[in-house]
Amino acid sequence: MVAVRADTTFSDARAAFFAAAPDPLDLTGGPAVDLSVRIGSLTLLTPVMPASGCFGPELGALIPVAELGATVTKTVFGSARGGNPVHRLTEIPAGMVNSVGIPSRGPAGYLATLHPRYAAFDVPTIISVGGHRPSEYAPVVAALGENGAAFELNVSCPNLDRNGTDIGSDPAAIREVVAAVRLVTDRPIIVKLPVLVASIADCARAAEEAGADAVCVANSIPAMPLDARTRRPILGNVIGGLSGPSIKPIVLRLVWLASRAVQIPVIACGGVGSVEDALDYFSVGASAVQVGTASFARPFAAVEVARGLRQRCLDAGVGSIRELLELDAAQ
C-alpha cells in the first residue's frame, strides 16, 4: 500500500522551458485574415484546438492557450473510472499507443476540480463526453449543463448493450446518442467518430441527421504493440489506441469521405503536428483540426499550427484558408 501525499498536484509555476518560445506573430500591416470557423452557434477564432486527452490546464503555464480556437477536455464519463493497468502508453516508430482507459471522476468531479481551471482560459471549453451505452451520454451532458461551450461526444467506446462493438461504428447507435443529447442541450454537439467503421460516410450522416453540429474524424486506431524481446503485450490493457504521424494517411481518407458526405463541418484529428499537416486536412475538406500526440514532445505544437496558418495567409496576401488553398491549387 502506498500512502499518497495529500491532494496536491503539479505546481504549474515550476514549469520552464530551455528553448525560447516561438516568436510572436508579426501582425503589422497586411490584409485582415479571418480564420474563424463556426461549429453550430459557436464561433472559434482559429480552427486549431487540442485533441481530447492530449491537453490539460497544466499547459496554461507553458503555452498561450488563448491563441487556440478552443480547449477540449479529456473525456468525462457518468461514473468514476480508475483507468487501465500499467503500462498505459508506449512509443513505436511513427506512432504512440495509449491505453490510459480514460480515468474519470464523473461530471461532479470534473466540475469541482477541473472545470474552473478550463474556465479560466479565454477560449471556449469543449467538454468531451463518453459512455458505455448510448443511453449514458445525455445524463452526463445534462449534468455538465451550461459549463461546456460545446460537447464532443466520444463514441469510440465499446457499447455494452451490443456485445462491445464501438458505439461509433454503428450508425443507429450514433443516432440514438446524438438525439438524446440534443434533447438536453442547446450547445453545439460534435461527434467524434472512430476509424474502424464499415462506412465513415454512413456514420457521419447518422450524426448529422440526428442533429450534430459537427463531426470530428477520427480517434486513435486500436492496435496491439508487442515487446520485441519478450513478445508479450507492452500495455497492461493489451490493446491501445495508435495515434501520431503514422495514422495520418488513413485519417486523411476518412476526412475526405466524411466531408463529402455531410454539410456540417468536419474537424480533422490524426497526426497533425505542423501547418503542412493542417493544410493537407483542409485541402481534403476539413474545417478545423485537432492536435494530439504532437503536443507531448512539443507543447507549442498547436499554437505553432494556429500561428502558421495565419502567417501563411499573410505571406500569400489572402484573407482565409480557403483562398490560400485555391491559390495553391491554381499554381
Add this chain to the structure above:
Amino acid sequence: MVAVRADTTFSDARAAFFAAAPDPLDLTGGPAVDLSVRIGSLTLLTPVMPASGCFGPELGALIPVAELGATVTKTVFGSARGGNPVHRLTEIPAGMVNSVGIPSRGPAGYLATLHPRYAAFDVPTIISVGGHRPSEYAPVVAALGENGAAFELNVSCPNLDRNGTDIGSDPAAIREVVAAVRLVTDRPIIVKLPVLVASIADCARAAEEAGADAVCVANSIPAMPLDARTRRPILGNVIGGLSGPSIKPIVLRLVWLASRAVQIPVIACGGVGSVEDALDYFSVGASAVQVGTASFARPFAAVEVARGLRQRCLDAGVGSIRELLELDAAQ
C-alpha cells in the same frame, strides 16, 4: 496511341541477383520439425505463403517457390477489369499505398495464361477470388473448378448492392458469399477480411458459421497519400491500400481478436517481413502468415521467413512453432 509490342512478357531467364541467395538450410541432425498446417482438407508443409497481389509466377526464376507453403494468386474477378489510372502505387514512411485496382482477365483469361505457370510449381495454388456483389463470387469459383487447391475470397471489395461499403465489413454479406461458394466447391475456403470493420470477431464468426475453412486477417488499410509539395492526391484513384510495417500493430490486434473468436485457423497478413514478425503473429494466435510488401524489396523475404521458422525450431530443439512459443513464454 501506343502500339504495344506483341504479347511478350518479361523473360524470367534474364533475372539475376547480385547478392548471394541466403544459405540453404542445414538439415543435418536435430529433431524432426513439423511446421505443417491444415487449412480444411489441405495441408501446407510450412505456414508461410505470399500475400495476394504480391506474388507472380515470374518469381519462380528468382526464389525457390517450393519452399513456401503455397502460392496465392492475384485476385481474379468474374469479368475483365482494366485496373486504375496512374499513379497506382507510392511509398510513404514505413508503408506503401497501392491502388492497382485489381486488373483481371476473368477466370477464363486466368486459366489460359496464368494458371499453367502456377500449376508448374510444386506447391498448392490458392486462387484469390473477388466480386462486386456477394452473388459474384460463386460463379468465379465454379469456373475455376478444380484448379484451385483452395480459394481465398477477397471480400475487401465495395459491395455495389449496398452502396459501396465493403462486402467484408458486413457479416451478413460475408455469410452470403461463403454459403454460395460452399455450394460450388469442396476445396478449402479462406475468407480474407478487411481492417475497417466494426467487429473483426463478428466478421470472422460469420465466415466460420457459413462454412469457411480459415480466415485471413487482414487486407491493406484504405488511405489517401497526398503529394507533400502540391497537396494533390498521389494516386490516380485518390485512395489506395496501405500495407507494410506500419500496419502491423493494427493487424496484430485483429488477428488476436479473430483467433479468439473462431476455431478455424487464422492466417495473418500485414507487415510480415521477418521471422520475428511471423512469430509475433503466431504468438497472438495465427496459424500461418502471408508475406506481401516485404517481397518487393527482398524477393527472398517469404522464403527467409519459412527457413527462419524451421531454423528457430532446430536451434531450440523443438518440433513445432507451438513448442517454440511455449519455450519462449516460459523464459
Add this chain to the structure above:
Amino acid sequence: MLVHEPVGERYRRLVLASGTITSTAQAGQFLMITVPPHAGDRILLPRPMAIHRRRPATGATPGTIELIYGVVGRGTRALAAVPVGARLQVTGPLGRGFDYPVGTRSALLIGRGVGICGVMGAAEDAAALGIRATMVLSGQRPDQVLGRADCAELGVRTIEVTDDDGSSDLATLAAMLRAEFDGAAPERTAPDVIMVCGAGVLARLAAELGAHWGVPVQASLEAHMACGLGYCHGCAAPVRTDPSIEGPLVCADGPVFDANIPVV
C-alpha cells in the same frame, strides 16, 4: 548542452546550462527531454530523466544541471547522437521530490544503476543541510556503479555493492545494512529516513528496513510518460488501488512517494 560524454559502456552524462531549473529544482525531481529527430527517425514522446546534479551559478558561470542516462532504446539512442552545443528542449523541473522530515539528522539513501541519479539530489541536500547521509550504490559490475565521485565531492559516505561479488543480493544487503545500523554508537544507529530509487526489489528492501527501524521511507517510482505534467494520465503508479478510483500519477503525485511497500 555543455557536456555530452560516455560514462562507461552503457551510460551518458549530459550537462545542460539552465539557471532557472538549477535554482528551482528539488531533490528527486525530473525533466521531460524532447529528443530531436535523428537521421530520419522522429521520436514522438519526450523522455523523463532524473536531475542527477544541480550546480548553482557562481559569478559569471551559469547554473547547470547534470543528467546521466542509459542508452536502452530508440529514444535514448537518438538522444545520444545530439552534439554538444545543441539546444535541447526540456520541460521541468517536474514532479514531487524527496523531502527531509523536520529534524532529520541521518539518512540512508539507496540507488541502483541509473536509479542512483534519482536519489543523488537527496545527497546534495543532505550535504547542504548537514544531514549525515549514507548512500548505497548498487550495480551489476564495479564499473557500472555511478555516483562514486559525486558522493566523495559531497562528503557522503558510500556503501558499494555489486552483482559481481554477490553483495547486491537482497538478503545479503539487508543483513549488511541491519548490521551496519543496529549498533549503539551514534553513527551506527538507525537512520531517521530512508530514500530509495530503483527497481521494485530495492523499494521493498527499503520498506522492510523502514518497518524494522520504524522510520519513514520515500521511494521514487518510474512509469512510461507522455506529458510529464499530469494531464495525459499515462503514468499511473504501479500500485494497486480501487478500480473505480484513479491511482496516483508518477509525474504529478510522484515520482517520490511516501511508501511502505509499493505493491508492484
Add this chain to the structure above:
Amino acid sequence: MLVHEPVGERYRRLVLASGTITSTAQAGQFLMITVPPHAGDRILLPRPMAIHRRRPATGATPGTIELIYGVVGRGTRALAAVPVGARLQVTGPLGRGFDYPVGTRSALLIGRGVGICGVMGAAEDAAALGIRATMVLSGQRPDQVLGRADCAELGVRTIEVTDDDGSSDLATLAAMLRAEFDGAAPERTAPDVIMVCGAGVLARLAAELGAHWGVPVQASLEAHMACGLGYCHGCAAPVRTDPSIEGPLVCADGPVFDANIPVV
C-alpha cells in the same frame, strides 16, 4: 559497388561490378535497386534505374554497369548514403529495351536530364553496330547535361540544348532538328529511327518528328514500380486504353514502347 560519386550538384554516378548483367543487358533495360536501410529509415520499395553504361569484362577486369541517378526523394537520398564497397541487391536486367530495326543506318537519340541514361545504351549499340547516331542532350543548365563524355567516347555526335539559352524549348528544338535532318547530304537526311527517353513533351516531339519523316519512334516511359517483374500491376503505362482491358505495364511491356503519340 565500385564507384559512387557526385556528378554535379544533383546527380550521382554508381558503378557496379556484375558480369552477368553487363553481358546480358540490352540497351534501354533497367534494374530494380533494393535500397539498404539508412540510419533508421527503411525503404520498402526497390527503385527502378536505367542502365546507363555496360562495360564488358576485359581480361581480369570484371564487367561493370554504370548508373546515374538524381537525388530526389527518400529512396534516392538513402541510396546516396551507401558507401563504396557495399554490396547492393539488384534485380535485372529487366524489361524490353531499344531495338534497332533491321537495316538501320542512322538514328536520332533524344534524352533530357537523367533520361539521357535511358537512351545511352542505344548509343553504345549504335557505336558497336556502326550506326550513325546523333544524340540530343537536353538539360536545365550546361552543368546539368549528362552524357557528354560518354558520347565522345562512343564517337556519337551530340547536340546540346539547355533551358538557360532557350535552345531546349520544344518549338526551337523541333525547328533545329528539322533544319538539321531535312537536308540532302547523306548525314543531313532523316534518321531511320528515333529513340527517346524523358518527359512527356520530348516523347511528343519525337512522335511529331517521326510522323514528319515517316520513321519509327521508340520511347522509354516511366512509372512508379514495386516488383519490376510484371506481377504487381503497379506500373501501368501512362496511356489511355479500354477501361475493361488492362493497358501495357512499363516494367514488362516496356519501358521502351513503339510509339506514335503516347497519350499522357
